[in-house]
Amino acid sequence: MACGAALEDRVVHVLHSDRPHAYCDGCLALRVHATLEEARRAAERVAAEAASFDRRLRACHGCGRTLQLTCLR
Numbered sequence: 001m002a003c004g005a006a007l008e009d010r011v012v013h014v015l016h017s018d019r020p021h022a023y024c025d026g027c028l029a030l031r032v033h034a035t036l037e038e039a040r041r042a043a044e045r046v047a048a049e050a051a052s053f054d055r056r057l058r059a060c061h062g063c064g065r066t067l068q069l070t071c072l073r
């Protein structure tokens with residue numbers, strides 16, 4: 001359905017609109033309507049390519065687990 005770039009755009013949109021909260025890859029997957037694997041890859045690409053994003057150990061606002069997740073710096 002969606003290509004990779006569009007998925008990354010949706011990940012960026014979710015993280016911007018819900019800041020300062022951040023979501024783990026699983027919770028992002030639910031919010032961007034993608035599989036966990038697709039969301040994880042997109043979140044990792046966003047963190048790697050966008051200077052305003054970082055990937056670090058942090059509590060997820062969706063499920064409360066502390067995981068490596070992509071968030072705004």
Ligand SMILES: [Zn+2]
Binds near residue numbers: 024025026061065
């Ligand atoms: Zn979560």
